[in-house]
Amino acid sequence: MTEDLFDALTAGMGAAVDAETGELSTADLELLRALDALYQASDKIAIKKLSRNDRGWAWTPPVNHQAGIYIPAELRNGLFFPEDTELHAPSENGKNIQLPIRISWPQSAKHTKPAHYKRFTGKSSGAETHLTVLPKHLFAEAGPASLLVLGRTSQMPEMQLQAVLVDSASTVYGLVESRFDLRPDFQAGIFDSPADGALPEREVDELQSFIDEAIEAVQSGHLDLFLRKYAEMPAAETLSNQARQLWLDQNPRCTLNPMTLDKPGDAVRSIVSGIEFDLYRQHEVRTRGARLIKLLLGDGAVPTVGSMVTRLVRDFSGFYSEMLNASQQRKARVGTGFETHIRSLLDAGKVPYAEQRVVSSLRPDFVLPNVELYQANSPHALVLSAKTTLRERWKQVTMEKRGCPVFLATMDEKVSVAAVQMMREHNVYLVVPEALKPKKGVIVDFAQEENVKTFAEFFKDIVAKEKMPVWQSLM
Known part of the structure; x- marks a missing residue:
């Protein structure tokens, strides 16, 4: 309990200081109350980080035909959602089976339709399970990497859930991350309810x-x-x-x-x-x-x-x-x-660089290959900056260009497509872990943007193939 309280307090205080007023807003407090009610009523909690596809069905126009959220294996087959054997008989087309599930949405009280827990068995890519018939406006407005928190109690005669969507822009987001110890690579998981303050x-x-x-x-x-x-x-x-x-x-x-x-x-x-x-x-x-x-x-x-x-x-x-x-x-x-x-x-990788060197009041994290080429405004130099989270701070690195491209390394999944497109206009490239830009699937909104590179692409293609031969000829 001590560490959980400590984490919650520090995360909450940090979030409050980041806000304009220095305090949690009325909306934040309402969200916290909704989460607390969910915790108190539940014995199991499922959390899913929403991908682009989990939200894109609700956009106008929609970006896919998913019509709900994808349910990964970590939450299926009795772990949180029912066993596949409990689903109703196949539909007339023989391609999916489903089960209605009642979900209460405190953020959307008017949405009273049961959700549909669907197992699609006829997809060319293999069987998939989705949860559909959800309050569209909540998912349409949710930011990248928002969290869907679901609460379940085993005491009900039939499965009933409570659901709260925590937007990634909310100051409450950090509290949920801290309470459940969610790491940046988290995608989905099941947890005991924190209502009793139990720790692992x-x-x-x-x-x-x-x-x-x-x-x-x-x-x-x-x-x-x-x-x-x-x-x-x-x-x-x-x-x-x-x-x-x-x-x-x-x-x-x-x-x-x-x-x-x-x-x-x-x-x-x-x-x-x-x-x-x-x-x-x-x-x-x-x-x-x-x-x-x-x-x-x-x-x-x-x-x-x-x-x-x-x-x-x-x-x-x-x-x-x-x-x-x-x-x-x-x-x-x-x-x-x-x-x-x-x-x-x-x-x-034996990459030549200068670190944290002041150049005309600027202090880039890393300048490749050296300060001299950077000071000469050479297009053959490049800047590599590192920020674990971005928000609007990416704009700071645009001042570091000096005629060369800027590569901004980050682990932040919450960056919007609009921000990445603005970066491209300023010749700023985003460098992300490979998990955020997989060969198949879409984890983050910005994965398909032209100015997004993985660390592997940055080092092997841009540095090793494009830049190193030039640097060797100049040095």
């Missing part, structure tokens, strides 16, 4: 050892030693090195050479958002926990209920500042790790 067994064990140590320090009078032990987080470079080594240990036949690695972008995303994030969080909960304990018990006096309540109320600003700082530092550390591992790709 692994996290309970990790937290309990820290809590036991803290209680022992207070009771034995060694609180100062305990606080000094957890006073500082490991350096960012240390965590990045550990994460990179763990990835190499897990992939013994691979290196981080982007010229030979099949999916260098996926590797970086796995290291940053998976391995390194886990390492960071293990240290973060202890360091932040120790600082909160110091705020609460730092005078060394034996705590009482009265003293703790007084501290919480009178020193609220201190607790708030600590939580806010945690949220901001978490985002900064993720960004730093992303840059660090891109540098590892450049080094492993």
